[in-house]
Amino acid sequence: MEILIKASQFLLSLSLLIVLHELGHFIPAKLFKTKVEKFYLFFDYKFSIFKKKIGETVYGIGWIPLGGYVKIAGMIDESMDTEQMKQPAQPWEFRSKPAWQRLIIMLGGVIVNFVLGWFIYVMLMWSYGESYLPNSSVKDGIWVEDSLAINLGLQTGDKILAVDGKEIQKFGEIPMELINGNNFTIERKGEKVTKEIPVDFISKLVDRGKDGGSFIVPRYPFAVNNVPNDSRNINSGLQKGDVIIAVDSTPIKYYDEAKSTLALFKGKNVQLTVQRKKEQLTVPASVSNEGKLEVVFGTLRFSDLEALGYYTLATKEYSFGEAIPAGTSKTWNTLTSYVKQLKKIFNPSTGAYKGVGGFISIASIFPEQWSAYTFWSITAFLSIMLGFMNLLPIPALDGGHVLFTLAEMITGRKLNDKFLEYAQLVGFLILLTLLILANGNDIFKLFTS
Structure with a gap:
């Protein structure tokens, strides 16, 4: 039953993100009078679970839950419809539109992703506020028994003050800051000490597995x-x-x-x-x-620890006006943290690539019981992640199309259709390789954990 609940939340979140992302392309395309031939949730190779034509567009649901797409007339996309490109360009086709309109159409999806993530965070701040353990409340430092924390040079009683010079305000943020960081500052017996984070720290964290629990914990009674x-x-x-x-x-x-x-x-x-x-x-x-x-x-809940006088939790409630800057800050921090993680992944010496996961990993982060707050928090994170990933300058992704369109706007010369076809094919090969790596890691972990 727990697996079913996780899978249901994953499919619901994924479906929402795909539909809204593709809607981000669909709406500006329609506004600029560009013909949209298909609007699909999931891919429909060979057949569809559902499809219906309304006006000039076929709306449907495919059977391969790896994404979705809008097929815009006169555009070299995942359909690889090269026959259409051999015909004379028509006024309603994507390729006939001015470069600035094509740029807006291609950016529409990622803009929706970022706005959606921001909107969800704002609404969560407004509806739930924040409750967290301030780092300043952990006056007697952390409890160190985990080998990962010991390898970092930590001892019981250490107070982690900052990572890369940035002061830590919320205790729960320390693990992720250490994952993204290069050095950290602690207070030990009244003295401040700065230590380097080992290059292979993430590799050891991944090898430790998901059952290892948090490696940074406060001292418990x-x-x-x-x-x-x-x-x-x-x-x-x-x-x-x-x-x-x-x-x-x-x-x-x-x-x-x-x-x-x-x-x-x-x-x-x-x-x-x-x-x-x-x-x-x-x-x-x-x-x-x-x-x-x-x-x-x-272990006790933090609320119980607070009642016993061990720690003092911070609780913030936001008006709608206050939730906007709070949600904006949360969005920015989520994006910058994700970018830092990507940098580590592309540095082989960190071993972070071993932690790259596919659909199984994404589904596993959803809880075994329904929680509206957790569901929307994860969906906001995935929306921002999807937006950034689609901005990468890889052909076949929105970022690749944006790069080619910007090159055209700067040089004043339109790129050859044949070049775009080959670039799209190369992009697919890159994406396929990444897909195999991510989901291959998932399968490997299933058999070795």
């Missing part, structure tokens, strides 16, 4: 998730949700402190002080010869 039946403390009275705040007379604030403190009481009986909801209780317990209570450690 020792919360009990459950007491196993074979534990020496099964009858101690410890309950799920208890937070251990002292062992005998030794106070404990964080789990990492508890480990070293319990090691002092190996094989002994102790009195635990626990915080249970709003009251403190004393619970007798036994420590194993390995210095363990033999209970399962559990």
Whole structure:
């Protein structure tokens, strides 16, 4: 059922993005009186799931969910309809229109993608606001046990202040900033230290797999998730949700402190002080010869941690007017972060190319349960990603057509149709290679994870 929910959200988001992207080409084409022969969601090789002709345009749904298209008369596109190009140009054809009109038609799709992403972020800010853990609230630093964080040179208690000189405001942004960054600044025992991020950091992150969890976490209290039946403390009275705040007379604030403190009481009986909801209780317990209570450690929600006084969450609510600059900032940060990631991908030494994913990877980022906020957040990100990818100057993408049109406007000479045909073919080969790489990575991960 979870897979079905993920797949349904993915198809809904993908369909929405494709239809609106192609609508971005369709509307200016119609405004400039250019004939649009087809408007398709997904590709219709050999046959269509649905099609209907309205006016001069055939609207349909294909069976290959790899994208969609509008077929504009007199344009060399994914249909590779070269026969039409051999005929004399007609006034309603794309090739007969002035270069500035063709440029607007080709830019329409990516403009819609960027505007859609921005609009969704604005509406999310207005409707939900923001709730996050300020980095300044993590006064006692992070908890380091993950090998990836250790390889970065981090220690428990370090406070990550900045990445590439940019001060970190939100704790949740640290992992992505480290992925995109080159160096970071920490505070350790009152001193500021700057460390380089290893070139192969992303490669190690990818090799670690999706089940590794976050490699940067704040320090947590020792919360009990459950007491196993074979534990020496099964009858101690410890309950799920208890937070251990002292062992005998030794106070404990964080789990990492508890480990070293319990090691002092190996094989002994102790009195635990626990915080249970709003009251403190004393619970007798036994420590194993390995210095363990033999209970399962559990994490708490940030709201629970806030109630216990560990952290203070920041909550912002926005009026519609305030949501516009907030959404704009979110859009810009999303775009620049994605561009940084692409730069890393095209640098083989980073190993970031191993993290490139196809449709399975994209579908997997959707949650297993429906969440309107999460769905629209992911859709906004994918819209911006799709807009930028389509702007890349690769023939067969909008960016390739834009590049050729700009060259024509600058030189005053129209490019030869034969050249455009060959360029389109080269573009398809490039896209096919990228498609095989991305989805090949997905298949490889399925069999190796």
